Amino acid sequence: MSMHQGRERLVVVGGDAAGMSAASQARRLKGPEELEIVAFERGHFTSFSACGIPYWVGGAVPERDDLIARTPEEHRARDIDLRLRTEVTELDVAGRRVRARDVESGAESWMSYDKLVIATGARPVRPELPGADAPGVHGVQTLDDGQALIDTLSRAKGRRAVVVGAGYIGVEMAEALIDRGFEVTVVNRGEQPMSTLDPDMGRLVHRAMEGLGITMVNGTEVTKILTGADGRVRAVATQHAEYPADVVVLGIGVRPETALARAAGLPLGAHGGLLTDLAMRVRGHQNIWAGGDCVEVLNLVSGQEQYVPLGTHANKHGQVIGTNAGGGYATFPGVVGTAVSKVCDLEIARTGLREKDARRVGLEFEAVTIESTSRAGYYPGASPMTVKMLAERRTGRLLGVQIVGREGAAKRVDIAAVALTARLTVEQMTALDLGYAPPFSPVWDPVLVAARKAARKVRGS
Amino acid sequence: MSMHQGRERLVVVGGDAAGMSAASQARRLKGPEELEIVAFERGHFTSFSACGIPYWVGGAVPERDDLIARTPEEHRARDIDLRLRTEVTELDVAGRRVRARDVESGAESWMSYDKLVIATGARPVRPELPGADAPGVHGVQTLDDGQALIDTLSRAKGRRAVVVGAGYIGVEMAEALIDRGFEVTVVNRGEQPMSTLDPDMGRLVHRAMEGLGITMVNGTEVTKILTGADGRVRAVATQHAEYPADVVVLGIGVRPETALARAAGLPLGAHGGLLTDLAMRVRGHQNIWAGGDCVEVLNLVSGQEQYVPLGTHANKHGQVIGTNAGGGYATFPGVVGTAVSKVCDLEIARTGLREKDARRVGLEFEAVTIESTSRAGYYPGASPMTVKMLAERRTGRLLGVQIVGREGAAKRVDIAAVALTARLTVEQMTALDLGYAPPFSPVWDPVLVAARKAARKVRGS
Structure with missing residues (x-):
């Protein structure tokens, strides 16, 4: 060459x-x-x-x-x-x-x-906003960013933090700020947090975050970042309100x-x-x-x-x-869109297509949502888990899975990630030989419960 | 009809x-x-x-x-x-x-x-042993069995328990007896506990059980169950030794x-x-x-x-x-041999074929074992995890996975269970889009690390 x-x-x-x-x-x-x-x-x-x-x-x-x-x-x-x-x-x-x-x-x-x-x-996406470069406004993409934010948090006079954006970075930073003892407000343009989920699943995240004491403001654009006499950030303004802030974290994505x-x-x-x-x-x-x-x-x-x-x-x-x-041979065949995250003990996972993704590429689908538990219902620590599953009409091919729950919710999405890679149908998934023991799963794993319901809907019975 | x-x-x-x-x-x-x-x-x-x-x-x-x-x-x-x-x-x-x-x-x-x-x-398999029907000797297959054992444990004069067998029932009963405050000895015919694993992985279970204070006796047949003057069990005898017992649990399988x-x-x-x-x-x-x-x-x-x-x-x-x-149509296509279990916080999982299973059906294979962690190495609570993977020679098809670790080890085997069902090769598995975030996985999930090593071995580079 x-x-x-x-x-x-x-x-x-x-x-x-x-x-x-x-x-x-x-x-x-x-x-x-x-x-x-x-x-x-x-x-x-x-x-x-x-x-x-x-x-x-x-x-x-x-x-x-x-x-x-x-x-x-x-x-x-x-x-x-x-x-x-x-x-x-x-x-x-x-x-x-x-x-x-x-x-x-x-x-x-x-x-x-x-x-x-x-x-x-x-x-990082930096909003074209007055005040976005003021001291006390932080991105979190690099280690230098992280150190600057930590310094601000250590020196902050008050304990009020505003996070702009409620995607992965936004929700993870909300947790971090809670862990640092801040009162956290998340201002989010989308209808619900986690726009990588369908809104009905995002709503579960919204509720759980409110349950953690986070103030959630959805469907709202930040219009301005307000500074005080010292030039430092003092509040985040939207069309409707002002949210006082000793520190602002921008988590709008990259x-x-x-x-x-x-x-x-x-x-x-x-x-x-x-x-x-x-x-x-x-x-x-x-x-x-x-x-x-x-x-x-x-x-x-x-x-x-x-x-x-x-x-x-x-x-x-x-x-x-x-x-x-280096002279060898390897390929990267692509992704199926798997992502996992958490806010405190709430686990959030998704893979494949959301409803709007499927529509955008011309796929018609059936969508089902089920409630199950992380362990056998009678086993201590069993916690609720919600699984949403999309399957293509007619073929029944799995198109996507979203999971919100506590322990064991996030990595369960790997089952669906492999199934998507292998282009399994939801009917095929109903027979998957998944690990079962009372401390780890109900006798029907939540993913299997969702697959059964999706398969019934695809075949119309 | x-x-x-x-x-x-x-x-x-x-x-x-x-x-x-x-x-x-x-x-x-x-x-x-x-x-x-x-x-x-x-x-x-x-x-x-x-x-x-x-x-x-x-x-x-x-x-x-x-x-x-x-x-x-x-x-x-x-x-x-x-x-x-x-x-x-x-x-x-x-x-x-x-x-x-x-x-x-x-x-x-x-x-x-x-x-x-x-x-x-x-x-349940009941051994043809003198004393196997003595009071204080229990199986654990039915609810009546469970109640009888609980009654015996409550009334037992001493706190010494012997479990015969070290399969799923045996190891789970060892945990149960520890939780009830008993000193536990497990007498096991096999070379290592959990004969559904290869012996090298069973050895990890052996060590962990010893770490929990369980006395493990491998490679030993029980020859007799000894009773006292009151007719109740007093010890379990092997060719070489006697193990005093106030209660004996038979977990030899079914x-x-x-x-x-x-x-x-x-x-x-x-x-x-x-x-x-x-x-x-x-x-x-x-x-x-x-x-x-x-x-x-x-x-x-x-x-x-x-x-x-x-x-x-x-x-x-x-x-x-x-x-x-009921007049409908459904099939059960088969299993891939997935099973998960735990002993206290040790999680044990397997799916597919062990080395001896593969040999028995004429499959030649490469076997690899890797050490990784349950979470990103820097994330608190990251614990060691050992993954063994078998892949067919030439085709590279995944044949089996065994995992021993702490948190998150058991259900990780589901990734392999789906991959086996879909007949993926270990090379294909290296590109799987599995959930990654520091609290849930290293950036290369342990299963991917094993797949990469197995793929290298299959292609001989």
Whole structure:
């Protein structure tokens, strides 16, 4: 592939999960005498768990460094030439080179590559709001963000926190702030929290969060962030009300960070993420791979590309990219849309399509919802669990599952995740041989109860 | 089908999970004007959870009646003519009738049927040992057994208990006896406890049980149960030693109760269970169904019949039988061999084939074992989890998974249960979109870590 004789150079842009997994895996397959690996990261850290930040802020995870899976030194010890605080400012695809800038000094230089990995991640959505940059307003995407928020929380004069957004980050940050002893208000544009669930399931989350003492404000846009005489945040304003705030956390979500790729003319999808083939190669480019939060992924249920920024996918992408860039062969076939979360002891899980997703791609479906318990009803600690299941009309193919409950609700969704991957019908699912013992499940697992009801509805009896 | 005009009669032999589920489901489909349903049960109870008995004995479940899913009165209120304490003593298949005996009075009479359901369950293996019937020696299959054991435990003069057998019943009873404040010794014929696991995984259970203060004696046959001057048990003898015992619990397992079926010439398999077709009809008999602990089931991984007495299968069988006997259509495609259990906070799970099962059916395989954690390593409460995975040579098809760990180990096996059903390869499994968030899983779920290692071994790289 390469025009060079001898050693090739792999350049990685972005030193987090996808990029550094790719670098590590490529290094596993090819030694430094065959492959030079240079990784550019504009921040201070590599390979950290962004998903863990809410638990660090909340205090469950004691130290920032607990979230770092592999340090820069560990990467360098494996002959990866990692350059921190170095931002790639331009991709020259025709010239097979990138321009890198030292963030401290501003010095720029070009570096050529034989193989390129784009792992530029995501950037948080910052609302175009007056006051959004005021002291006391925080995002939670990076470790620096997390530290800044922790500092604010420690110094805050009052104990009132407002979270803007009620997706995964929003609900997890609500828990973290409760754990830090704050009174929490969540202001949410959607009809219910967790818009990745159907609203009827989101309502269960809403109720449970209110039960935890969180003030939930749904269906409301934030119009302004108000500051006091000291310039710090003092309240969040909506069209109808003002919510006093000593600290504001923005949990509105993220978008793919693809400005570089866009400028270089690389193919982007409808959600703004890079488009790749199954080997995670950027479409049309044999020697460029992309993965993690800057790419779109194929949803195997809808058959369409989707944007799913999630650490577990980023790690898989990195593994696949590193294998291919290292001369092996691997593919990432796609996702089924699994995600799990919790707010205190409430567990929330989803996989596959929501009602509106199914409609959008032309699928007609039956939807059922059942109530069951996490353990045999007579076993101590059995707690309620609600399972919603969607199945395609006529074929009965499973389309999606959403689960809200306490202990054991979240990971139960894995049953459906595998069933979606295997394209099982709900009728087939009724016969699944799932683990049963009274401490772990009723004799009919909640997922089986839902499958039975869905199967009856599909066959109309 | 029937020669009768008008209403047909369905006779059910055995009033536990399979039999009464079948009766209930048939009743749901056909009202009493179309279908008469008569159910014979030789015991005092119907539809109870035998799996729950250890937790009742241990005290976690307070009342016997908590284990009864549906009372005789509830069945009768749904027009099921339930006859307790009535034992069926003969099946006359040619004459389409059964002979029933009132256990109290000894009175016998014949009852004809149009459709018959055999759900005679299992009988516990009682060792042919001197002293096995002595007071203080208990089985734990029925509610009466459980009550008798609880009475013995309450009155016991000492606190030494010996459990014979270290399968599911044995380990669960060991926990129950610890919970009741007994010193527990488990005497086990096998090399390790839990012979449904490979010995290397059984060893982990052995160690954990010892860590709980249980004395484990493996590889040893009980030769005699010794009694004192009062005729009550005083010790359990093996070839090498005597273990003092104030109470002995036999947990050696069960065999299909098929004496009636055998006498009637119905087809039995190699394990002594009835053989059925996929609609749970006894092979060669259009109007006789059988289900629950008296039948053999097809193992979808090995392709051979297996004996798996488990409440969850019994309930599914009953559902399928009742649907078919009620004029509908349903099948039970088979099992993959999933089972979960726990001893205190140690969770044990298995599905598919062990190494010796695979060898027995001619499958060559690669086996891998990995260590991971239940949650992200940095998240509080993360506990170790060991996953063993077997994959077929060449095809890479998943053959089996065994998991031993703490929280979250047991139900994780469901991922593999669905994958086995769908005949996924371990390579396919590496891309499974499983739920990830730090409180629930490392970024690579332990099952994915095992699948990656197995896939590497299958492809030899």
